[in-house]
Amino acid sequence: QVQLVESGGGVVQPGRSLRLSCAASGFTFNSYSMNWVRHTPDKGLEWVAVISSDAKTIYYTDSVKGRFTISRDNSKNTLFLQMNRLTAEDTALYYCAKEWKLHYWYFDFWGRGTLVTVSS
Amino acid sequence: EVVLTQSPATLSFSPGERATLSCRASQSISNYLAWYQHKPGQAPRLLIYDASNRATGVPARFSGSGSGTDFTLTISSLEPEDFAVYYCQHRNSWPLTFGGGTKVEIK
Numbered sequence: 001q002v003q004l005v006e007s008g009g010g011v012v013q014p015g016r017s018l019r020l021s022c023a024a025s026g027f028t029f030n031s032y033s034m035n036w037v038r039h040t041p042d043k044g045l046e047w048v049a050v051i052s053s054d055a056k057t058i059y060y061t062d063s064v065k066g067r068f069t070i071s072r073d074n075s076k077n078t079l080f081l082q083m084n085r086l087t088a089e090d091t092a093l094y095y096c097a098k099e100w101k102l103h104y105w106y107f108d109f110w111g112r113g114t115l116v117t118v119s120s
Numbered sequence: 121e122v123v124l125t126q127s128p129a130t131l132s133f134s135p136g137e138r139a140t141l142s143c144r145a146s147q148s149i150s151n152y153l154a155w156y157q158h159k160p161g162q163a164p165r166l167l168i169y170d171a172s173n174r175a176t177g178v179p180a181r182f183s184g185s186g187s188g189t190d191f192t193l194t195i196s197s198l199e200p201e202d203f204a205v206y207y208c209q210h211r212n213s214w215p216l217t218f219g220g221g222t223k224v225e226i227k
Contacts, residue, residue, distance in 0.1 A: 044221040045156075045164065045207050061215045062121070095163065100175075105211035106154040108175065110163035 002026040002109040004096050009114030014087055020114055022079040022096030027109075030054075030074040033099040035107060036081050038092035038116075046092070049081065050105070063089070086118045122146055122210050124219035132227040139195040141222045143208035148188045152212040155184055155193045158221070159204045167206075168193060198224070 008020040022034070036048040049060045049070040058070055069082040079096050093115050097107035123146040133139050143153065151171035156164040166175045168184035171191055181196040195202055203226050208219040 039158075044205070045158070045209070045218040047209070047216040047218065050216070059214045100166065100169065104169070105216055106166055106169050106209065107156075107164070108166050112163060 002098065004098065004109060004111035006094060006096050006111045006114035009094065009116045011117045011119060012086055013120050014118055016086055017082070017084045018086060018116060020081040020083065020094055020096075020116070022081075022111060024077045024079065024096075024098070027098070029072075029077040032102075033057075033105075034070075034072060034079045035097045035099065036070060036079075037095045037097050037107065037110070038090075039095065039113070040092045048094070050099075051079070083116070086116075088118050090116060091118045092116060121215060122149055122212055122217055124208050124210060124217055126206075126208060126219035126222045128222065129220065130223045130225060132225050133198050134227045135198050135200055137198050139198055139202075139224055141193040141195075141206055141224070143186075143191040143193070143219050145189045145191070145210060145212075149210045149212035151187045152210050153184075153186070153191050154209045154211070155182075156207045156209065157202075157204045158207060164207065195224075 003025045005023045033052045035050045051070045067085045071080045093113040095113045098109040100106040100108040125144045153171045155168040158164040172184045183194045205221045205223045207221045
């Protein structure tokens with residue numbers, strides 16, 4: 001069965017960096033686009049970034065452009081999110097989410113999330 | 121950016137009642153809208169895709185409708201497990217966005 005397991009979250013000071021990982025199994029990882037979506041109690045769900053199956057197409061939400069970098073290693077079935085210059089506004093539970101089917105930008109499988117807390 | 125507005129933020133129902141949730145887009149998004157159910161401590165669950173199609177395994181009491189800018193999720197008869205937060209999400213253009221969510225709580 002499909003499994004997505006995020007890791008790398010933690011408490012970090014404003015301005016610092018963090019790298020999240022998402023280990024995927026149970027499906028053909030290199031055939032699907034992958035996404036990061038974050039959740040806060042106040043704002044709800046917020047889509048963060050997407051990377052195509054071949055890593056040639058990448059999009060970000062405006063608030064993270066220039067600070068976050070999404071990448072993937074298809075040989076290791078792993079998705080990454082490099083987060084730089086973190087601010088309190090980035091505090092959230094970060095989910096990785098699998099594209100439902102090719103170019104249908106909905107999410108059918110999600111991990112359990114990894115918590116990022118930006119605080120001094 | 122397409123802004124999705126879900127209102128009200130909270131709706132209260134008794135089990136067995138019919139629930140109708142609204143999602144309004146700031147511009148036309150055709151039928152490119154999904155609905156998710158999100159419970160505390162769990163991953164969101166895809167319920168409806170392209171406005172009116174139930175995802176695999178979703179009970180028939182969930183239905184979606186709408187196109188353009190106005191969309192509706194209907195739960196015909198609320199079961200205890202349906203009390204959760206519901207989000208809409210579009211795939212019309214980049215960036216993808218979610219609505220702010222509607223919490224369906226027990227009256």
